[in-house]
Amino acid sequence: MSAESHCALELLDIRCTFRSKDDAGQRYTAVADTTLRIREGEFVSVVGPTGCGKSTLLNVGAGLLAPSSGTVKVFGEPLVGINARAGYMFQTEALMPWRSARDNVMVGLQYRGVSDAEAAAQAEQWLARVGLSGFGDRYPHQLSGGMRKRVALAQTLVLEPDILLMDEPFSALDVQTRQLMENEVLDLWASKKRAVLFITHDLDEAIAMSDRVVVLSAGPATHPIGEFTIDLARPRDVAEVRTHPRFVELHTQIWNVLRDEVLKGYAQQRLKVA
């Protein structure tokens, strides 16, 4: 087997150009010259300054956005339309408020034609795995922010996707709940390793969770400017690992690359607002 055939997701020489939101005559190249490969079972985080193009890349990998040029491959095959091998988790979870937690988790299975009884049984199993046994009848408004995230996680994982695409899934949570969720995701990931593309602002989170961290430049024409293998032992506790000397060393190395881009990103945001 060639090295390429071990890739779950490949973004090859991607470029994304948009019509400017402010002036339809202007074009804005958000992403250019970007190649990103995620191997089967690998956990890769992408960090970069605000507004640089992280979500754009994730949407390209999901098949929700066609790149202006470049190719996306899923398990070696060119992607056409939506990436059916991928599950997504976004910053704001999209639970249906009129459905109970159980009904939210089972909806994807029902779309696939799984019987209601079977879908409900699988939903209960996944609710238990994310620590929500007994909460299946609750509606989203009856759950805390952390619990809603768990439901969203169960909703994604019940479909057993081979690739997980996560766009700042825990950024809205308080620090303690966030660390609990991060550890839970790592446990679930360790039990059945899927390819993960994890987008985050938070360098600590990226290092604590990942096998590899990719740093993006500030826009326009965002592209990878650094790639770091995270050689910290697993299993990891995301809070404890932060005190490890190797963590601190990696953090310093990556921040040296990221810092200037973050400053450029802020400067551009100020210009946009001005």
Ligand SMILES: Nc1ncnc2c1ncn2[C@@H]1O[C@H](COP(=O)(O)OP(=O)(O)OP(=O)(O)O)[C@@H](O)[C@H]1O
């Ligand atoms: N549909 C679109 N039309 C026009 N411009 C867009 C569109 N989508 C994204 N952009 C622009 O492309 C750039 C990258 O956006 P994107 O949301 O991918 O960044 P991000 O790194 O995920 O941001 P954040 O860190 O703030 O979540 C931004 O300047 C954004 O305004």
